[in-house]
Amino acid sequence: MSQTGEGSGTALDSLAYLYDRYGARVYGYAMALLSNASDAEETVQEAFTKLYARMKGGWKPDQPENYLFRAVRNEAYSRLRRRRLFFLRTRQWADGSHWLAPPSGGAGARDGELEAVEAELAALPVKQREIVVLKVFEAMTFEEIGKVLHISPNTAASRYRYAVDKLRSTLKREDFAP
Numbered sequence: 264m265s266q267t268g269e270g271s272g273t274a275l276d277s278l279a280y281l282y283d284r285y286g287a288r289v290y291g292y293a294m295a296l297l298s299n300a301s302d303a304e305e306t307v308q309e310a311f312t313k314l315y316a317r318m319k320g321g322w323k324p325d326q327p328e329n330y331l332f333r334a335v336r337n338e339a340y341s342r343l344r345r346r347r348l349f350f351l352r353t354r355q356w357a358d359g360s361h362w363l364a365p366p367s368g369g370a371g372a373r374d375g376e377l378e379a380v381e382a383e384l385a386a387l388p389v390k391q392r393e394i395v396v397l398k399v400f401e402a403m404t405f406e407e408i409g410k411v412l413h414i415s416p417n418t419a420a421s422r423y424r425y426a427v428d429k430l431r432s433t434l435k436r437e438d439f440a441p
C-alpha cells in the first residue's frame with residue numbers, strides 16, 4: 264500500500280470515485296455471500312466506512328478493487344459468524360430483487376430460469392459460491408481470486424470445479440441446463 268501523493272484530492276473525493284467504480288460490484292458479491300439485501304448493504308457500507316477512515320489518514324490502497332473485495336468478504340464472513348448464517352439457505356429475497364444480472368435483452372431466458380440459478384447458487388457452500396461469483400460475474404482469474412481470498416489459485420480452481428459440477432447436476436435435473 265502506498266501513501267497518497269500531492270494533488271490526489273481529498274479522501275472523500277477518492278472514496279466517492281471508488282464507490283462509483285466498484286460499489287455495485289462489491290454489493291453483488293456481498294449479496295452472493297449473504298443472500299440478504301440489507302445485510303449486503305450494511306456490509307458494503309461498513310467496508311467503505313473503514314476504507315474512508317484509513318484514507319482520511321493519508322493511506323491509499325495500491326489495488327483498490329482487490330482491497331474492496333477482500334474487505335467486503337471479511338465483513339461478510341464476520342456478519343455470518345455473528346448471526347450464525349452459515350447454514351441458512353435463502354431461496355427468495357424479501358424484496359424480490361436479484362443479485363444476478365438478467366440475460367442481455369431478456370432474450371432466450373425461460374420463465375423462472377434466473378430464479379432457479381440464483382436459488383442453486385445460494386444453496387452452494389459459501390466458499391464455492393464466492394468463487395463462482397468472482398470467476399463468472401466478475402471475470403477474475405483464479406490467480407486474482409486467490410489474492411482476494413488469500414488462497415492458492417489451485418484451491419480456487421478446485422472449489423470452482425466442484426461448484427460448477429453441483430450446479431450442472433442440479434440444473435440438469437431441473438431441465439435448465441443442456
